[in-house]
Amino acid sequence: MSKNFKKNLLSLILIFAMLFTFSGCATTNPNQSNSNNQTSQTTKTSDNSGKIKIGFSFETLNLERWQHDRDYFVQRAKELGADVLVQSANSDSQTQYSQCQNLIAQGIKVLVIIPHDGSAIAPIVEEAHKAGVKVLAYDRLIMNADVDAYVSFDNEKVGELQAEYITKLVPKGNYFLLEGSPTDNNAKLFEQGQKKVLQPLVDKGDIKIVGEQWAQDWLTQNAYNIMQNALTANNNKIDAVVDANDSTALGAIRALQEQNLAGKVAISGQDADLANCQLIVEGKQSMTVYKPVKEEATKGADVAIALAKGEDINANGKVNNGKIDVPSVLLTPVAVDKNNMVDTIIKDGFHSLDEVYKNVPKDQWPKQ
Numbered sequence: 001m002s003k004n005f006k007k008n009l010l011s012l013i014l015i016f017a018m019l020f021t022f023s024g025c026a027t028t029n030p031n032q033s034n035s036n037n038q039t040s041q042t043t044k045t046s047d048n049s050g051k052i053k054i055g056f057s058f059e060t061l062n063l064e065r066w067q068h069d070r071d072y073f074v075q076r077a078k079e080l081g082a083d084v085l086v087q088s089a090n091s092d093s094q095t096q097y098s099q100c101q102n103l104i105a106q107g108i109k110v111l112v113i114i115p116h117d118g119s120a121i122a123p124i125v126e127e128a129h130k131a132g133v134k135v136l137a138y139d140r141l142i143m144n145a146d147v148d149a150y151v152s153f154d155n156e157k158v159g160e161l162q163a164e165y166i167t168k169l170v171p172k173g174n175y176f177l178l179e180g181s182p183t184d185n186n187a188k189l190f191e192q193g194q195k196k197v198l199q200p201l202v203d204k205g206d207i208k209i210v211g212e213q214w215a216q217d218w219l220t221q222n223a224y225n226i227m228q229n230a231l232t233a234n235n236n237k238i239d240a241v242v243d244a245n246d247s248t249a250l251g252a253i254r255a256l257q258e259q260n261l262a263g264k265v266a267i268s269g270q271d272a273d274l275a276n277c278q279l280i281v282e283g284k285q286s287m288t289v290y291k292p293v294k295e296e297a298t299k300g301a302d303v304a305i306a307l308a309k310g311e312d313i314n315a316n317g318k319v320n321n322g323k324i325d326v327p328s329v330l331l332t333p334v335a336v337d338k339n340n341m342v343d344t345i346i347k348d349g350f351h352s353l354d355e356v357y358k359n360v361p362k363d364q365w366p367k368q
């Protein structure tokens with residue numbers, strides 16, 4: 001058998017041996033392989049390039065505000081070399097819980113959560129810690145759990161700003177309180193802040209709270225139904241509505257409109273949603289509380305990455321969640337009406353002048 005022939009035979013055997021080894025992996029677990037490729041990369045808390053992986057669980061992405069948070073957060077995380085896996089639970093606690101489990105299984109280093117229900121989600125914190133994953137409560141607090149950090153605004157202050165503005169506008173009269181989702185800890189803080197301002201005026205007999213209701217999941221339709229019933233129950237004798245946010249104010253204003261009361265009844269809001277900013281400059285909504293979410297989302301990404309690296313999160317406070325004092329970064333909200341719309345929301349580029357003044361005759365637009 002010639003030397004050449006032996007050599008070729010040997011290399012042929014070698015090639016076959018290599019082919020056989022690789023095909024062995026593919027066949028054993030096809031899902032595994034894809035997910036393996038996927039999971040092998042994701043079970044590591046960073047991918048081959050050492051990138052930190054963050055899981056971000058949103059209560060919902062149906063409300064305008066959260067889409068801003070997502071975009072700013074992902075942008076900042078990218079700038080800092082991290083990847084973000086985003087999930088939306090469509091306002092369902094069960095879905096959110098299993099999505100968080102799925103994110104943990106995908107090998108994230110930090111789990112960021114905007115809880116639908118701050119109490120129902122609590123057990124996920126322990127599951128995450130068992131997997132070596134840190135937990136950041138974003139905007140809304142997770143209750144009764146060893147949360148690693150909390151980034152939000154001063155939410156009681158939000159309620160104070162709403163009530164202060166409306167009581168200046170309507171110092172005496174019948175008030176209706178339209179609160180947020182009962183499962184959202186923030187809704188409780190907003191109401192607390194409002195009551196701090198309202199109660200002394202109630203005690204003085206200047207204002208009368210003729211009703212208070214909470215809109216499940218902050219939905220516009222729920223708020224519309226609540227406001228319609230409140231107007232009927234009070235023969236339209238409502239002078240002011242302290243409303244916790246813009247998506248619900250939209251529904252309340254629709255009900256007021258049907259009774260020709262839009263623009264005549266003072267009403268507050270929060271989040272600076274575009275439709276509500278338009279209603280403010282058209283005189284149908286009195287004010288909104290602007291929370292520069294770019295600041296919150298940027299801080300959120302910074303804190304998430306600090307947690308991933310085991311670094312200091314530069315907390316500026318702490319908030320008790322019923323179990324621990326959670327190290328927190330709390331930001332300051334701003335009351336906005338048509339007089340400072342340009343110097344705040346428009347100056348920040350959150351919305352443009354054209355967008356906000358879309359329904360206002362051009363000759364009545366403010367100079368920028």
Ligand code: GAL
Nearest residue numbers: 063065140184186218245271
């Ligand atoms: C709150 C949040 C508000 C508002 C509301 C509805 O938790 O702080 O900004 O967006 O949820 O999503």
